[in-house]
Amino acid sequence: MTLIYEASRAGRRATAQAPSSRDDCGGIPERFLRDTQARLPEVSELQAVRHYTRLSRKNFSIDTEFYPLGSCTMKYNPRASNTLAMLPEFLARHPEAPASRSQGYLACLYDLQQILKAVTGMRGVSLTPTAGAQGEFAGVAMIKAYHEARGDQGRTEILVPDAAHGTNPASAVMCGYRIREITTGSDGDVDIEALRSVLGPQTAGIMLTNPSTVGVFDRGIETIARMVHDAGGLLYYDGANLNAILGKVRPGDMGFDVIHMNLHKTFSTPHGGGGPGAGPVGVSDRLLPYLPVPMVARDGDGYRWLTEEDCPQSIGRLHAFAGNAGVLLRAYVYALMLGREGMPRVAEFSALNANYLLKRLQAAGFEAAYPERRATHEFILTLRRQAKSLQVNTMDFAKRLLDYGVHAPTTYFPLLVPECLLIEPTETEDMETLDGFVAAMVSIQREAEEDPDLVRGAPHTMSVKRLDDVRAARELDLAWKGNG
Amino acid sequence: MSNIPSELKYAKSHEWVRDEGDGTVVVGITDHAQEQLGDLVFVELPEVGSLLNAGGECAVVESVKAASDIYSPMSGEVVAVNAALEEAPETVNEDAYGDGWLFKLKLSDLGEADELLDAEAYGAQIEAEEH
Numbered sequence: 001m002t003l004i005y006e007a008s009r010a011g012r013r014a015t016a017q018a019p020s021s022r023d024d025c026g027g028i029p030e031r032f033l034r035d036t037q038a039r040l041p042e043v044s045e046l047q048a049v050r051h052y053t054r055l056s057r058k059n060f061s062i063d064t065e066f067y068p069l070g071s072c073t074m075k076y077n078p079r080a081s082n083t084l085a086m087l088p089e090f091l092a093r094h095p096e097a098p099a100s101r102s103q104g105y106l107a108c109l110y111d112l113q114q115i116l117k118a119v120t121g122m123r124g125v126s127l128t129p130t131a132g133a134q135g136e137f138a139g140v141a142m143i144k145a146y147h148e149a150r151g152d153q154g155r156t157e158i159l160v161p162d163a164a165h166g167t168n169p170a171s172a173v174m175c176g177y178r179i180r181e182i183t184t185g186s187d188g189d190v191d192i193e194a195l196r197s198v199l200g201p202q203t204a205g206i207m208l209t210n211p212s213t214v215g216v217f218d219r220g221i222e223t224i225a226r227m228v229h230d231a232g233g234l235l236y237y238d239g240a241n242l243n244a245i246l247g248k249v250r251p252g253d254m255g256f257d258v259i260h261m262n263l264h265k266t267f268s269t270p271h272g273g274g275g276p277g278a279g280p281v282g283v284s285d286r287l288l289p290y291l292p293v294p295m296v297a298r299d300g301d302g303y304r305w306l307t308e309e310d311c312p313q314s315i316g317r318l319h320a321f322a323g324n325a326g327v328l329l330r331a332y333v334y335a336l337m338l339g340r341e342g343m344p345r346v347a348e349f350s351a352l353n354a355n356y357l358l359k360r361l362q363a364a365g366f367e368a369a370y371p372e373r374r375a376t377h378e379f380i381l382t383l384r385r386q387a388k389s390l391q392v393n394t395m396d397f398a399k400r401l402l403d404y405g406v407h408a409p410t411t412y413f414p415l416l417v418p419e420c421l422l423i424e425p426t427e428t429e430d431m432e433t434l435d436g437f438v439a440a441m442v443s444i445q446r447e448a449e450e451d452p453d454l455v456r457g458a459p460h461t462m463s464v465k466r467l468d469d470v471r472a473a474r475e476l477d478l479a480w481k482g483n484g
Numbered sequence: 485m486s487n488i489p490s491e492l493k494y495a496k497s498h499e500w501v502r503d504e505g506d507g508t509v510v511v512g513i514t515d516h517a518q519e520q521l522g523d524l525v526f527v528e529l530p531e532v533g534s535l536l537n538a539g540g541e542c543a544v545v546e547s548v549k550a551a552s553d554i555y556s557p558m559s560g561e562v563v564a565v566n567a568a569l570e571e572a573p574e575t576v577n578e579d580a581y582g583d584g585w586l587f588k589l590k591l592s593d594l595g596e597a598d599e600l601l602d603a604e605a606y607g608a609q610i611e612a613e614e615h
Binding site: 166384412415418469470473474 | 523546
C-alpha cells in the first residue's frame with residue numbers, strides 16, 4: 001500500500017478544504033500566517049477518502065473481531081456514549097470557555113467525579129490525568145508529597161510485585177524512588193514473607209494490581225494493607241483490572257490510599273492505537289490535599305473549577321486542561337447507562353466469561369498457569385508443553401489466531417510465566433464467540449501436531465505477513481522523510 | 485537443553501563469570517538467558533571505571549519481548565566493556581559465552597567467587613525453574 005505522501009501531486013487539493021495562498025486567508029492577521037508551506041500531502045478529496053477507508057479495512061479491531069487482549073479490557077464501546085459525547089454543545093465548547101458558559105460540561109465532570117468516588121470507595125477524585133501511566137505518576141507523586149509534608153524524608157523505596165505492569169516501577173522511578181521487587185507465590189498471591197523482609201522505615205509505599213496480572217484476586221490484601229500501613233507506607237492501587245471487581249469490592253475498603261482508573265478500559269471508551277485515554281486518580285483522606293488540579297466543585301446552584309488557589313498543596317497540573325474532554329464524557333454516559341445495578345453486572349459477567357473460557361480450554365487439554373485458582377476477569381494459559389514438544393510457541397499460536405478471526409491475546413506477559421497467553425474475554429462477548437475461540441485453539445493445536453510449519457508461518461490470510469519485529473526494533477525508522 | 489560450559493561460574497540471576505586468572509573476570513549472560521529473552525535489540529553497558537557491587541544492577545538488555553536488568557555477579561571496577569554490542573546486540577544471541585561478553589571486572593573481593601554456582605548447580609536451577 002502506498003503512503004498518502006507518495007500519492008501527493010503538487011497543487012492538487014480538495015476544493016472544499018485548505019486555502020491555497022496567503023490571499024485566501026482573509027481576516028487572519030499577517031503575523032500569524034506561516035512563511036513556508038507545511039509539508040502536507042496534496043491529494044484530492046476522493047483520494048483521501050479511499051486512502052483512509054483502505055487503511056481502516058486493514059484494521060483488526062473490536063468493531064470487527066473478538067479481541068481478548070489480557071489486561072487491556074477491549075470491550076464494546078457503546079454507540080450511545082459516542083452520540084451523546086458528540087452533541088454539538090460539547091464538541092463546540094472551547095477549552096478556554098469560561099465556567100459560566102460551561103455549566104453543563106462541568107456538571108457532567110462533577111457527576112463523574114462523584115460516581116468514581118462511590119464505586120471505588122475513595123474520598124476524592126481528580127479527572128485530570130490523561131492516561132493510566134500519567135495517573136500512576138500522579139498517584140506516586142501524591143505519596144511523595146504526603147511523606148514530604150510530614151517531614152518523613154527517609155522513605156526512598158516503592159515496593160512492586162514481579163507480576164506488575166512495567167509502568168509501575170517506571171512511574172515510581174520517575175518520582176525519584178528506588179524499586180524493591182517482591183516475588184509472587186506459586187498460588188499467584190503476593191509472597192507475604194517476601195513482603196515482610198523488605199518492609200521498613202525506608203518504605204514509601206507499595207503498588208499493587210488486584211486482581212493481579214496473573215488473573216487472580218490477592219486473598220492476602222487485608223494483611224498486606226495492615227503490614228504496609230504499620231510500616232508507615234501507603235498503598236497504591238493500579239486500576240488496570242478494575243473491571244473484575246466493579247461494583248462488587250472497593251479498593252478504598254481494601255485499605256488503598258490511592259488508585260488510578262483506566263476509563264478507556266473499565267468505562268469502555270475507545271482505545272488502542274495510542275488514542276486518547278483517561279486515568280483519573282482517587283485518594284483516601286490522607287492524600288486529599290495533594291490531588292492534581294483542575295477539579296470541579298459544586299458552588300451554590302452551579303459548578304466551578306478548583307485550581308491551585310483552592311488546593312495550595314496540590315501536586316499541580318499534568319495537562320493543559322482537565323483531561324481529555326471527549327473521553328471523560330463517554331465514560332460518564334457509560335457509567336450512567338450502567339447505573340448502580342449495572343456496575344456489579346460488569347464484574348459478574350466478565351468473571352463468568354473468563355471462567356467459562358478457562359474451564360473449556362482446560363477441558364480441551366490446555367494448561368492453566370494457576371490451575372488451583374478461580375480466574376477473575378482474565379486468566380493465563382502456558383503453552384510451554386507445545387513449545388518444547390512441538391517447537392510451536394506462544395507467538396505462533398497468537399499469529400495463527402489472526403487467521404481464525406481472533407485478535408491475539410496478550411503474549412509473553414507477565415514475564416514470570418513461560419510461553420504465556422493472557423486472555424481477557426470481557427463481559428460483552430456472547431457464549432458463541434467464546435465457543436468459537438475454544439474451537440480455534442483446538443484446531444490450531446491439531447495443526448501444530450500435524451503440520452507445524454502452517455502455524456509457524458502464520459498469519460496467512462492477513463494483509464501483512466508476520467512482521468520482522470527484531471529488525472523494526474534494531475533499525476528504528478519512525479518518520480517519513482520524503483522522496484529525496 | 486541450553487549450553488552450560490563447565491569451566492565457568494554462574495549467578496542465580498543468569499550471568500556467567502570467567503576467571504581470567506589475573507584478578508579480573510569477564511561477565512556475560514548465559515545461553516539459557518539469551519534463549520528466554522529472544523532476539524536482543526539493545527544492550528546498555530556500565531561505564532568503564534564505575535564500581536559495581538555484587539548483586540547490583542549494572543546493565544540492561546532489551547529484546548522484542550522484554551527489557552531485563554543485568555546484575556553484577558561480583559564486586560569490582562569495570563575495566564572494559566564490549567562496546568561492539570551497541571551496534572550488534574545480536575552477538576549475545578549468537579555467541580553468549582564468547583563474542584557476546586558484556587564487561588570485564590577488576591575484582592575487589594576474590595572470596596565472592598565462592599558464592600557463585602558451578603555448571604552443575606546452575607543446570608539444576610534452570611531445570612527447577614522449568615517445573
